[in-house]
Amino acid sequence: MRGTAVVVGGGLGGLTAAVALHRVGWRVTVLERAPEFGEVGAGIGVMPNALRALDALGLGEAVRHDGTPRLPGGVRDHRGRALGHLDAAELERAGRLVAIHRADLHRVLRSALPAECLVTSADVVEVVPRVRYLADGDPVELEADLVVAADGIGSRVRSRLWPEVPAPVYSGTTAWRAVTDHTGDLEIGQYLGPGTEFGVLPLAAGRVYWYAATLSAPGLRAPDELAEVVRLCGDWADPIPALLAGTPGGSVLRHDVHELAAPPSTYVHGRVALLGDSAHAMTPFLGQGACQAIEDGVVLAAACADADTVAAALTRYDRERGPRTRSVARASRLMGRVGHGLRHPAAVAVRNALMRSVPTGVALSGMTRFSAWTPPALAAPPSPDRPV
């Protein structure tokens, strides 16, 4: 089936859905509220599952080229001692992930769409019975066979059409992110200290993305956020002190982490589908939030290509995406609790001892539990001789 789709929101989720639908011959319009398309100045880990989804869209190579394909790094304590061991061959079996700047990933996705599909400064206010948005304050209406609500954790579409879904809640963790320069070869690394964790993802061209997450009351802000991270992690294992010392002051982003603790039981309402954070905003402790949004887009397009009606396509989308995304979200929450969520030294010592004693097979299956996913086949793109 082919048809017309409006995608509300041009984040990583909305753009992936738009590329995937375009690829199977749908006419797509992306409505983005911001005056420009873009992403926050931080990195992201594209896990093997999302990389396969991007491969299905023909974009995997561009993402590998603009990012750095790496073996997943091991988990260490804050002094740098390994918490368990997996050798390179086992890690290779788990699959490489690509660390990439968010802006680069966003650009790769945008480059796969005709410019006329992309509309900025378009604030969507309604999606039923028609899509209605404000362009510089003037109302504009659009008809579409399918509406993809990819308008993020604070989704207006969700609050209008799913009023019973509770608002997102604070997860108890605040997070800092920055991109800095670094010379020398760095590995991907995750360091767990009491109540705080630090992550390192080397990007292309000598840049490194780092993040720190700590238990905190909500809404706190420091006059100098970099100094706050130095206070928490400045004496941790190498390369953390050097990365912090090389980070330009003022370039550190801080966000309190929120999640949809009680996500909708269905992502579908008539011809409207929730996608990405609007459906299943999760904590970032498995690095899967955007990866799940990317999966959503490919599954939605495959369902739309294969089904005879939008209703049938959305039934399949809901069936395939609901259980998986809710399970990833639960696992991510748990990962936070047993990771930086432990603050008491005795609890941290027990956790670390347990992690060191986990057999490699169990550790490997834990790593591949979600990243082993493979995307559905996408129908061939329409031939240029048969424009849709």
Ligand SMILES: Cc1cc2nc3c(=O)[nH]c(=O)nc-3n(C[C@H](O)[C@H](O)[C@H](O)COP(=O)(O)OP(=O)(O)OC[C@H]3O[C@@H](n4cnc5c(N)ncnc54)[C@H](O)[C@@H]3O)c2cc1C
């Ligand atoms: C600290 C942190 C670290 C993270 N790290 C990772 C990671 O390593 N790996 C990973 O996979 N995920 C990670 N995530 C999660 C990831 O960032 C999100 O899951 C992902 O960006 C969600 O994409 P989205 O497109 O669904 O939503 P968004 O990125 O929120 O995009 C929504 C878009 O909709 C637009 N919009 C909103 N309302 C309207 C409207 N009314 N009309 C028009 N447009 C509208 C917004 O302007 C925005 O552009 C992290 C999250 C955090 C907070």
